[in-house]
Amino acid sequence: MRHAPRGDAAGRVQRLQEAAVTSSGATSSGAGPSNAGSSRASSGTAHPPTDYTRAPGENDWITMTPVDPTDPTASIGSLVKDATTHISTLVRSEIELAKLELTASAKQALRGSIFFAAAAAIGLFSLWFFWLMIGEILNIWLPRWAAFVIVFGAMLAMAAGLVFLGIRRMKRIGKPEMTISQAQATAEALKNAAARAESSGSSASAE
Template sequence: MTTARENTNGSGLPPVPSIPLTAESAAKIAEETSVGGLVRDATAHLSTLVRAEVELAKSEIAGEVKKGLKGSVYFIVALTVLLFSSFFFFFFGAELLDVWLPRWAAFLIVFGLMLLAAVGFAFLGYRKVKKLRAPQRTIDSARDTVAALRHRGDGS
């Protein structure tokens, strides 16, 4: 196996272990190694290959998630500004109602509307969260894979 330092490609992604590819002939390999040794080497190479693929996927996903998080900061700032400016809108509504009603009644009506909106959105959120289910297709697929590997490992 090569080390992590030897297979950087300048893409900014962390390097992953790799299997060295050599131009050795099959006759030379057969002379030097027993069947058990060949199986051991093949198993080690397959394990390294699977780990390398998983590591590559993890590094690519991590890079994309970081980009997404950096971009989402702007959305968070925009929502924060919108949230703080909503105070002025509700204050405006109360002052507008103050023209026709006593001041205390105008602010009480605006507070009641805000409270009603909060309860309504909380109820909608509760309904959505209540509908969450386990990823059944993924669980079934994983069980099928484990069962297939066990069946294959039985020597059948």
């Protein structure tokens, strides 16, 4: 007898085959495939091929020929299983491709951010020379100490302005009203459900 096909169809046919063999060994009336074949041979009917088996209590012979996944006569279950396998493989491949592309993009972004950080550091240190230049220019008309006092006051005024703008932006941040209302509604629903369950239990115990 040929090997049973793989997959769910193979397991189903294998179980039917084992059940048929068990039934033929347990019964003494000759209801198994071998006795059926001998009775058919004695009556002039050809015995079914050896790659066929029959389920107990059924008259249909079930083929044991392996199912070709590309066979148009394959079962719907086999086709669906193959399609699901191919789709999952395709999805995993696309996920791996996306990971590779994102990794490469992240590396490029990291390299670019290094240049931005270096530019920011250089710009920050250059501000000191800028204010020094302003002080030296004012020193043309004013004493040196007065020139740098003016520079220092200008820097403090700019810092105070930035702090004021930051405070205004922070005040615009409101409470998560939707989240709070949703949480309150959920808590109220849970309380009502608990109260209904308690009242139902009390009425049931009273009955």
